[in-house]
Structures are given as structure tokens and as C-alpha cells.
Amino acid sequence: MGDRNPRESRRRFLRATGCGSAIVLAGCLGEDISYAAGESAVDRPEDWCFDELSETVPEIEADAVSIDGIERKDEDELLSREEAAYQCGPVEGNVCGTCTYYIDDRDGDAIGACTEVEGEIRSTDWCALWAPREKIDEE
Numbered sequence: 001m002g003d004r005n006p007r008e009s010r011r012r013f014l015r016a017t018g019c020g021s022a023i024v025l026a027g028c029l030g031e032d033i034s035y036a037a038g039e040s041a042v043d044r045p046e047d048w049c050f051d052e053l054s055e056t057v058p059e060i061e062a063d064a065v066s067i068d069g070i071e072r073k074d075e076d077e078l079l080s081r082e083e084a085a086y087q088c089g090p091v092e093g094n095v096c097g098t099c100t101y102y103i104d105d106r107d108g109d110a111i112g113a114c115t116e117v118e119g120e121i122r123s124t125d126w127c128a129l130w131a132p133r134e135k136i137d138e139e
Contacts, residue, residue, distance in 0.1 A: 082114065
């Protein structure tokens, strides 16, 4: 044991404890501890956020373009949330707010719209149409 490098042992120890901390932290970040109507997030139905969303979009957002400059489809061409497999919350870290089709909130209610899906859309949710942004803000 005398020929072992003490610095290597310390490095190995620090790597092991650092990885363990990262794993524990990642587990905590993925846990949804919010509550709605007194129920835990785990007990909520998948469409719990639909109650917060209007079926219609304010005119200022209906006439706006997405964060990548895509024009919103006509009302009769839009998909329903169900057809788009809209879900409350992110999927694999992806959210509507980072989607090429997302139209940012324009009326101050913190809820936006989509060029492809009818009704209001929360930036923190996700649907099967999600596509990464094409343009990056230059600010």
C-alpha cells in the first residue's frame, strides 16, 4: 500500500462523491412537488393543465408569428390538443417554449399559442409536434 499515490486516491474519492451528488441532485430536479386542488402532482391526470387553458387564443397572439417567424395556420387547419398529443409539463427536457412553432405570450397572461395547435399553450408543456428552434436570439 505504500506505493499508492495519495493524490490519485483523493482524486478518485472526489470523483466518486461528485458523481453521487450529481445523481442525487438530478433526481431531485426531476421530481414535481407542486400541488393542484390539494392533490400531489403524481395523482394528477395527464391533462390537468387543460383547465387553465382557453380554447380560443387572444387576437394579438392569433395574428402573431412563432419565435422562429412561422405564421399561424387558419383556425380550421389547427390540430386539437388531443391530436397533437399535448401534455402538461416537459418531455425529455423539451417544452413548448423552446419549440419552433411556439408563439410567445403577447397579452401578459404568461400563456402563449402555437402555429399548429388550437387554443392557448403553456410554454412549460409539450406536444408530439415539438421541433427545436431554428433561429437563435442574437441578443
